[in-house]
Amino acid sequence: xxxxxxxxxxxxxxxxxxxxxxxxxxxxxxxxxxxxxxxxxxxxxxxxxxxxxxxxxxxxxxxxxxxxxxxxxxxxxxxxxxxxxxxxxxxxxxxxxxxxxxxxxxxxxxxxxxxxxxxxxxxxxxxxxxxxxxxxxxxxxxxxxxxxxxxxxxxxxxxxxxxxxxxxxxxxxxxxxxxxxxxxxxxxxxxxxxxxxxxxxxxxxxxxxxxxxxxxxxxxxxxxxxxxxxxxxxxxxxxxxxxxxxxxxxxxxxxxxxxxxxxxxxxxxxxxxxxxxxxxxxxxxxxxxxxxxxxxxxxxxxxxxxxxxxxxxxxxxxxxxxxxxxxxxxxxxxxxxxxxxxxxxxxxxxxxxxxxxxxxxxxxxxxxxxxxxxxxxxxxxxxxxxxxxxxxxxxxxxxxxxxxxxxxxxxxxxxxxxxxxxxxxxxxxxxxxxxxxxxxxxxxxxxxxxxxxxxxxxxxxxxxxxxxxxxxxxxxxxxxxxxxxxxxxxxxxxxxxxxxxxxxxxxxxxxxxxxxxxxxxxxxxxxxxxxxxxxxxxxxxxxxxxxxxxxxxxxxxxxxxxxxxxxxxxxxxxxxxxxxxxxxx
Ligand SMILES: Cc1cc2nc3c(=O)[nH]c(=O)nc-3n(C[C@H](O)[C@H](O)[C@H](O)COP(=O)(O)OP(=O)(O)OC[C@H]3O[C@@H](n4cnc5c(N)ncnc54)[C@H](O)[C@@H]3O)c2cc1C
Numbered sequence: 001x002x003x004x005x006x007x008x009x010x011x012x013x014x015x016x017x018x019x020x021x022x023x024x025x026x027x028x029x030x031x032x033x034x035x036x037x038x039x040x041x042x043x044x045x046x047x048x049x050x051x052x053x054x055x056x057x058x059x060x061x062x063x064x065x066x067x068x069x070x071x072x073x074x075x076x077x078x079x080x081x082x083x084x085x086x087x088x089x090x091x092x093x094x095x096x097x098x099x100x101x102x103x104x105x106x107x108x109x110x111x112x113x114x115x116x117x118x119x120x121x122x123x124x125x126x127x128x129x130x131x132x133x134x135x136x137x138x139x140x141x142x143x144x145x146x147x148x149x150x151x152x153x154x155x156x157x158x159x160x161x162x163x164x165x166x167x168x169x170x171x172x173x174x175x176x177x178x179x180x181x182x183x184x185x186x187x188x189x190x191x192x193x194x195x196x197x198x199x200x201x202x203x204x205x206x207x208x209x210x211x212x213x214x215x216x217x218x219x220x221x222x223x224x225x226x227x228x229x230x231x232x233x234x235x236x237x238x239x240x241x242x243x244x245x246x247x248x249x250x251x252x253x254x255x256x257x258x259x260x261x262x263x264x265x266x267x268x269x270x271x272x273x274x275x276x277x278x279x280x281x282x283x284x285x286x287x288x289x290x291x292x293x294x295x296x297x298x299x300x301x302x303x304x305x306x307x308x309x310x311x312x313x314x315x316x317x318x319x320x321x322x323x324x325x326x327x328x329x330x331x332x333x334x335x336x337x338x339x340x341x342x343x344x345x346x347x348x349x350x351x352x353x354x355x356x357x358x359x360x361x362x363x364x365x366x367x368x369x370x371x372x373x374x375x376x377x378x379x380x381x382x383x384x385x386x387x388x389x390x391x392x393x394x395x396x397x398x399x400x401x402x403x404x405x406x407x408x409x410x411x412x413x414x415x416x417x418x419x420x421x422x423x424x425x426x427x428x429x430x431x432x433x434x435x436x437x438x439x440x441x442x443x444x445x446x447x448x449x450x451x452x453x454x455x456x457x458x459x460x461x462x463x464x465x466x467x468x469x470x471x472x473x474x475x476x477x478x479x480x481x482x483x484x485x486x487x488x489x490x491x492x493x494x495x496x497x498x499x500x501x502x503x504x505x506x507x508x509x510x511x512x513x514x515x516x517x518x519x520x521x522x523x524x525x526x527x528x529x530x531x532x533x534x535x536x537x538x539x540x541x542x543x544x545x546x547x548x549x550x551x552x553x554x555x556x557x558x559x560x561x562x563x564x565x566x567x568x569x570x571x572x573x574x575x576x577x578x579x580x581x582x583x584x585x
Pocket of ligand 1 (some may be wrong): 054
């Protein structure tokens with residue numbers, strides 16, 4: 001276990017010396033998910049001691065939420081460690097003995113995997129028929145071929161044609177449909193089944209992307225998301241163990257739970273002396289569409305600084321406490337930013353960042369766990385997939401609210417039963433997931449049972465004895481499950497989202513690069529009017545930094561992306577102070 005004071009205080013490098021002699025900057029991290037904890041931990045390990053993490057909910061972990069029921073742990077959020085080689089989550093879990101021994105043959109390998117160690121996926125139609133295995137396999141191969149084509153637009157700069165509307169869903173549906181229709185060998189009935197399977201696969205894909213529909217996902221940007229090589233793993237004792245391991249290095253007093261932040265008042269030095277803004281702000285680079293006026297606040301705390309000293313940022317909490325800071329790392333989800341950016345930042349965010357928040361996408365993917373007294377599925381069945389035959393010609397994945405259940409793509413069998421009991425885990429995404437969230441447990445259990453009866457053709461399936469489900473979309477601290485590059489957005493928007501405020505000409509400050517500064521200046525000559533010296537009273541750099549899964553260009557939507565983004569923002573600050581103290585010595 002790492003002490004937060006030790007590494008910095010005992011070391012004699014310029015950073016440690018500087019932090020000792022020239023004082024500690026105060027860093028407030030908003031959110032105790034993987035990004036926030038990783039950022040705090042990295043700062044503490046480098047000798048920053050004035051670090052506070054403010055978390056709205058009453059527990060750490062954010063979108064990692066493991067629920068223990070009996071002997072088993074069920075993941076309402078992150079489940080899989082996606083890839084191993086170079087995946088920091090994998091290495092943390094592996095080093096701490098959290099992973100099960102598995103052989104290559106046992107590991108789940110594919111995106112849409114038909115086989116796993118506990119058997120084969122059963123594709124059933126709404127008329128109660130099982131689609132023959134060879135038809136499923138042929139369709140799966142065809143679909144995966146087209147999936148590979150979707151990657152080429154980004155990876156090989158292939159131009160996107162107008163018919164696809166730059167949409168993964170539109171392109172895939174059309175391409176797969178054409179290939180099915182053009183196949184001279186398939187009888188008409190097989191073609192119909194394969195055509196109906198497209199929508200089912202696209203529902204699964206939307207759940208994986210956490211989009212309402214793959215029609216919303218940008219074709220030209222899709223291939224930028226990068227898969228880490230190696231097997232996918234679960235953590236039998238719960239994904240939350242990874243979060244707990246990260247938090248072990250952080251002293252308890254650093255993390256304040258149940259402490260929602262209402263507003264980040266930044267740019268204080270350039271605005272007016274002390275106290276949060278009350279009037280609408282902003283000029284020049286700052287966006288003026290920042291909604292209603294800011295909340296009044298208390299005088300900043302003294303904390304040993306001069307009376308006249310200006311804190312660049314004031315963090316106003318829902319309980320009205322105002323915490324002054326030099327830097328704030330915001331890790332809240334893109335969903336929260338979309339919903340709250342107008343009131344969450346004073347002054348408002350720059351137009352470019354607002355546009356990126358609008359362009360990027362985040363939707364809801366929810367899970368539904370059903371526990372049965374006895375399994376009604378065979379030992380060889382690893383999942384039940386719902387194929388609606390009447391959707392063969394559908395051009396959309398949107399349903400009227402009363403048909404929300406049509407968006408459930410299927411149920412996986414949780415394996416092994418000795419650990420989980422007889423439990424099915426279902427997936428639903430998009431607007432229909434939000435409708436599901438509004439229903440009560442009884443109604444959801446009822447409707448899921450009806451579907452299972454209809455698709456298996458077995459009217460005697462009993463109702464589950466227990467139901468557990470997530471509600472990521474309506475939770476005010478998440479407002480969605482994870483991000484994706486929506487049609488009209490690209491990786492450049494992810495960069496814009498990640499760019500620290502205030503914006504500066506200096507690539508060093510904006511990008512955290514290691515360009516060298518001119519002697520005699522605290523910072524590079526390009527931002528010579530900006531100063532880290534509080535007494536100079538001008539704009540201070542990197543007041544607000546952004547991390548969280550949605551800010552990672554290649555690994556957005558994942559736990560490793562979240563963790564790396566937190567470390568990235570900590571590194572920006574560490575590097576800035578390193579350079580600053582180097583200049584000062
Ligand atoms: C259903 C589902 C399945 C997933 N499956 C996987 C998977 O298998 N593998 C994988 O790698 N990833 C998966 N993910 C994604 C992964 O969980 C996330 O990418 C990651 O956990 C995000 O971490 P984060 O720190 O960026 O954000 P978060 O975990 O959202 O942390 C942000 C924190 O900020 C807090 N907060 C919000 N508003 C405020 C406020 N006003 N004041 C203070 N605090 C606030 C929130 O409470 C939260 O704790 C899944 C996610 C979901 C929802």
